[in-house]
Amino acid sequence: MTIAAQPFAFELDLAHAALVIIDMQRDFVEPGGFGETLGNDVSLLQAIVPACQAVLHAWRRAGGLVVHTREAHRPDLSDCPPAKRLRGQPSLRIGDEGPMGRILIAGEPGNQIIDALAPRPGEIVLDKPGKGAFYATPLHNLLQQAGVVQLVFMGVTTEVCVQTSMREANDRGYDALLLEDCTESYFPQFKRATLEMVRAQGAIVGWTASSAALLTALP
Ligand code: C5J
Numbered sequence: 001m002t003i004a005a006q007p008f009a010f011e012l013d014l015a016h017a018a019l020v021i022i023d024m025q026r027d028f029v030e031p032g033g034f035g036e037t038l039g040n041d042v043s044l045l046q047a048i049v050p051a052c053q054a055v056l057h058a059w060r061r062a063g064g065l066v067v068h069t070r071e072a073h074r075p076d077l078s079d080c081p082p083a084k085r086l087r088g089q090p091s092l093r094i095g096d097e098g099p100m101g102r103i104l105i106a107g108e109p110g111n112q113i114i115d116a117l118a119p120r121p122g123e124i125v126l127d128k129p130g131k132g133a134f135y136a137t138p139l140h141n142l143l144q145q146a147g148v149v150q151l152v153f154m155g156v157t158t159e160v161c162v163q164t165s166m167r168e169a170n171d172r173g174y175d176a177l178l179l180e181d182c183t184e185s186y187f188p189q190f191k192r193a194t195l196e197m198v199r200a201q202g203a204i205v206g207w208t209a210s211s212a213a214l215l216t217a218l219p
Helices: 049-061 082-086 139-145 158-171 188-203 211-217
Strands: 017-022 065-071 124-128 150-156 175-184 207-209
Touching (some): 017 158, 049 175, 049 211, 065 139, 150 158, 158 175, 158 188, 175 188, 175 211, 188 207, 207 211
Parallel strands (some): 017 150, 065 124, 150 175, 175 207
């Protein structure tokens, strides 16, 4: 399958690809979560949900592997470095009780993936304590076992967890495609810059494409 992408076409081999959906959890996308405690306007992120949903449905119909991640820490915070918890001046810190339960803690209501993109049985769901999806998770092993060498990325936020995960993927030998209208940042200029830096220098980190380009190519 040839996807019209930048800086040049992406040859998608669905049998050896996975759709990786980064951190589309209530903590970042809904009011009262981690994103809002940091002072961000979460409505910006909500805008990508319909496009993400369309891709997820099409990918499932085509029989592709799906991976969902959540940025999540253990309830005892043993996997949350104090430097991460203490940084900045959020209104609530990781582990504090918020309107959707404890902020960024596994199992809390705020940590759940939003209903519109809820995982289905058989899909991989990973809790990740870092920004990157490969750090302190079994993702690389699971993908290797499944024979996956290409990753299509969606999710939030573009310049933080999505870009970090793409760079980790790049260093582990995966080809990575980022869907431009299925990722968002609280800072539109950071999203624009990330898309440009990913695909610069002949796809130094990966490719970018619209969701329409992928949907057109999928069976
Ligand atoms: C952040 C993320 N922004 N999922 N996490 O802290 O991008």
